[in-house]
Amino acid sequence: MRTSQSCAALLALLVNGAAFAAPPLPAEQLSIEPLPSKSAHWVYVIDEAFFNEIDARVRLFDGDSYRHLGQIDAGFSPGVIQSPDGGTTAVATTYYARGGHGARTDVVEFTDNATLAVAGEIVLPPKRAQIPPTYFNVAYSADGHFVYVAYITPAASFGVLDPATKSVLAEIDTAGCVLVIPSGPNRVSSLCDSGRLLTVTLDSAGHEAARALSEPLFDPDADPVFIQGVPSPGGYTFVSFLGQVHSVDFSGAQPSIQPPWSLVGTAERGRWRPGGSQPGAINAALGRLYVTMHRGGEGSHKEGGTEVWVFDLKTHQRLARWPMAGSRLGAVTAVQVSQDKAPLLFAAGDHGAVGIFDALTGQLRHVDKNLGQTPWLFLNP
Amino acid sequence: MHPLDRLFEKSSRSLAQRTSRRSFVALLGQALTGSLLLPLLPIDRVSRAEAAAADPDAAAPPSHSAIGGGKRNVARDDPQNCEYWKYCAIDGFLCSCCGGSSHSCPPGTAMSPITWIGTCHNPADRRDYIVSYNDCCGKTSCGNCACNRNEREKPLYRLSRNNDVNWCMANSDSNYHCSVSVILGLAEQ
Numbered sequence: 001m002r003t004s005q006s007c008a009a010l011l012a013l014l015v016n017g018a019a020f021a022a023p024p025l026p027a028e029q030l031s032i033e034p035l036p037s038k039s040a041h042w043v044y045v046i047d048e049a050f051f052n053e054i055d056a057r058v059r060l061f062d063g064d065s066y067r068h069l070g071q072i073d074a075g076f077s078p079g080v081i082q083s084p085d086g087g088t089t090a091v092a093t094t095y096y097a098r099g100g101h102g103a104r105t106d107v108v109e110f111t112d113n114a115t116l117a118v119a120g121e122i123v124l125p126p127k128r129a130q131i132p133p134t135y136f137n138v139a140y141s142a143d144g145h146f147v148y149v150a151y152i153t154p155a156a157s158f159g160v161l162d163p164a165t166k167s168v169l170a171e172i173d174t175a176g177c178v179l180v181i182p183s184g185p186n187r188v189s190s191l192c193d194s195g196r197l198l199t200v201t202l203d204s205a206g207h208e209a210a211r212a213l214s215e216p217l218f219d220p221d222a223d224p225v226f227i228q229g230v231p232s233p234g235g236y237t238f239v240s241f242l243g244q245v246h247s248v249d250f251s252g253a254q255p256s257i258q259p260p261w262s263l264v265g266t267a268e269r270g271r272w273r274p275g276g277s278q279p280g281a282i283n284a285a286l287g288r289l290y291v292t293m294h295r296g297g298e299g300s301h302k303e304g305g306t307e308v309w310v311f312d313l314k315t316h317q318r319l320a321r322w323p324m325a326g327s328r329l330g331a332v333t334a335v336q337v338s339q340d341k342a343p344l345l346f347a348a349g350d351h352g353a354v355g356i357f358d359a360l361t362g363q364l365r366h367v368d369k370n371l372g373q374t375p376w377l378f379l380n381p
Numbered sequence: 382m383h384p385l386d387r388l389f390e391k392s393s394r395s396l397a398q399r400t401s402r403r404s405f406v407a408l409l410g411q412a413l414t415g416s417l418l419l420p421l422l423p424i425d426r427v428s429r430a431e432a433a434a435a436d437p438d439a440a441a442p443p444s445h446s447a448i449g450g451g452k453r454n455v456a457r458d459d460p461q462n463c464e465y466w467k468y469c470a471i472d473g474f475l476c477s478c479c480g481g482s483s484h485s486c487p488p489g490t491a492m493s494p495i496t497w498i499g500t501c502h503n504p505a506d507r508r509d510y511i512v513s514y515n516d517c518c519g520k521t522s523c524g525n526c527a528c529n530r531n532e533r534e535k536p537l538y539r540l541s542r543n544n545d546v547n548w549c550m551a552n553s554d555s556n557y558h559c560s561v562s563v564i565l566g567l568a569e570q
Contacts, residue, residue: 051524053557076556077547094555100521101554130547130555131537153551154495154540178537191538220539227536299470299532 035069035114036062040340042069044089044379045354046080046133047372053077054100058089059371060116063344063356066366070116075107077130079137082379083163084144087113090163092128092138092149108138108149108161113381122166124159127151129178132277133377134228135236136179141186146206148180148188158188160206169206174198179227181236183250191227195220197248197255214255218246226301228377230280230289232313237282239263239274239291241301245316261316263291263309271295275303276333277376281345283337283359287313290345290359292332293321304331304350308362322362329355329367336378348375457504463528465562467512470499470534472544473560476517478526484563486517493518493548498541499533500568509568515561518549523559 041063049056056074061067074080075093082089089111097103106124111117129137129152139148140163147161151171156178160170177190177198186202186209197214218225218240225246229236235250243263249256264272274280274291281290289312292305310320324332329349336346343359352373356366456464460483461475467483468475480487493516502509535542549555 051522051527053522096554096556100556101519104555126555129537130550130557132545152537152540152546154546156540176540178540191536193538193540220535224536224539227538299530299534301534302472302529302531 035060035116038086038113038381039064040338040381041344042381043336043338043344043346044072044080044082044381045346045348045371045375046074046078046377046379048077048132048374048376049372050374054096056093057372058091061354061368061371063338063346063366066356066368068370072111072116073109077132079129079131079133079150080377080379081135081138081140082113082381083140084142086381088119088163089113090138090140090147092124094126094128094130108147110163120163120166122147122161122163122168124149124161124168125151125171127153127157127159127171134179135231136181136227136229139180139182139188141182141184143185145185146202148182150179152178156190158190160202162206170202170208172200172202172208174200181229181250183235183255187250187253189214189250189255191217191225193220195224199254201253212254215257217248217255217257218244218260226274226279228278228280230282231284232282233284237280237289239280241273242270243268243272243274243291243293245289263293263311263318270297273300275301275305276331276335277302278334278336278348278378279305281335281337281378282313283339283343285339285341286343288319288337288359289313290335290337292335292347294331302333304333305335306331308332308335308345308347308357310362320362322357324349324355327355327357327364327367329353334376334378336380339380346378348378461526463526463530466503466505467501467510467562467564468528469501469512469530469532470497470542470544471514471560471562472529472531472534473516473527473557474523475526475528476523476559476561479517479523479559481517481559481561484561486515486561487520487523487559489520490517490558491519491549491552491554493550493552495548495551497544497548498565499562501532501562511565511568513563513565514544514548515563516548517558517561518552519554519556520558521556525559528560 045059054076058072060069078093091109095105104126106128108122110120112119129150149159151157157173158180174190177192181189189197189199195216195218201210203209223240223242225238225240229238235248237247244260246260247258276292279292293309308322331350332347334348337359338344345357345359347355353369354371456462457466460477496513496515
């Protein structure tokens with residue numbers, strides 16, 4: 001016994017001695033971490049921070065390494081969009097001079113996506129639509145020369161901005177039609193109470209040159225569409241409360257409305273429905289549509305999906321039903337899919353956790369519980 | 382200022398100067414009763430729930446009401462519970478959990494002059510009421526009793542039925558704090 005105690009003491013002395021003999025750690029230098037090279041598997045997570053809503057933020061997250069790469073501040077009830085070249089994040093938001101109160105400043109802030117530093121701003125009239133994030137709160141023209149911002153006061157209009165000169169060029173009255181759906185270098189469409197699209201064409205100075213109303217896209221009384229349109233080849237796709245899919249080709253001078261089709265069969269209609277804050281996502285190369293689906297009735301359109309349904313955009317066939325029950329996410333209120341050929345599906349649960357799935361197989365790869373309290377929208381890089 | 386804004390502000394100020402809140406509410410209730418009655422008839426939740434029980438693939442009742450019958454009745458009488466009958470299309474923090482009540486704003490906040498409108502069924506007297514959902518403004522999010530119910534709620538393009546937009550938008554201090562539900566009148570005569 002005494003011998004073993006002596007051996008232990010000798011061993012401890014030798015180990016400690018070796019530790020003391022090792023060279024000390026070098027001094028560290030405080031630095032700013034550079035962003036790694038952009039990946040198709042990055043995602044911008046827009047956290048409305050609804051429980052302290054003046055402090056919304058955008059978190060940049062890597063779906064491969066599961067690392068938080070950085071943050072963009074987003075103020076109160078923001079709209080967020082990427083520039084066509086992917087180099088800039090535009091955040092249309094509101095700040096109050098004294099934090100929770102005080103003078104209101106509406107502004108579009110531009111963040112350099114290479115550094116995540118704010119690179120400029122345009123102060124707006126205090127009219128910005130303070131609504132949950134969609135693709136159409138703030139938008140770029142296809143050539144990046146104009147930025148459009150939806151206004152609601154509650155009169156509806158939109159602002160036309162020049163991101164090069166950091167100036168407001170014009171305000172266009174939209175006669176009750178809302179949001180800014182961009183197309184081409186100079187066209188903005190808005191969703192109307194009648195179910196039609198109003199399209200305003202701008203001149204080179206950003207002023208109105210022409211306007212036209214489309215044929216009805218949907219029936220707002222019988223089956224309204226979610227305003228969270230999904231980018232799709234040539235335009236955007238809108239899913240309705242009852243599961244109709246309305247695709248619009250915006251590549252021409254006026255929107256071209258495609259024949260609608262249904263996510264649900266006759267027996268499922270009115271029973272299984274899309275729902276949530278970002279109920280659909282499309283991988284354009286694969287031609288696949290992902291939709292959050294739940295069993296529910298009238299008034300359940302903000303409930304998250306207990307399943308994600310996958311569809312082929314050409315055949316309209318349902319390829320898969322992925323139950324979310326085992327994912328620890330709860331009901332899924334927002335989905336986004338990366339645009340590469342080995343895509344990831346990002347899914348936000350109704351308690352704020354974000355799941356990363358293989359978008360080909362539905363296999364859950366990871367759950368992150370620290371991407372914000374209310375992650376209501378995902379944007380691809 | 383946009384001409385529509387100016388018109389809206391002028392008419393709102395003029396109305397506020399000429400009428401009391403109660404008479405405004407009564408007038409609006411009368412005006413809305415005729416025009417909104419038919420499209421706002423309440424859905425039959427009882428039959429839906431029965432259908433759900435009989436058919437495993439039928440539409441499930443909304444998750445916020447997925448509680449036992451006895452508890453549901455208690456919840457529908459409790460203004461601090463999301464199941465309270467007047468909250469059928471409210472989306473936000475209940476002012477009754479924030480220093481106000483189901484129809485009053487907390488101290489130090491400001492009422493939104495513009496609102497969205499719903500029709501809710503009161504199971505106690507079996508009547509349908511038109512309710513105005515106002516936001517209370519000027520302080521940051523209350524954060525208590527988050528409640529999201531959407532019976533007959535419509536997307537943003539049907540603005541007067543939408544509960545997503547910040548209805549404090551026209552206030553001088555437009556920050557959103559919490560929401561109330563104010564009875565305007567009966568939805569049936």
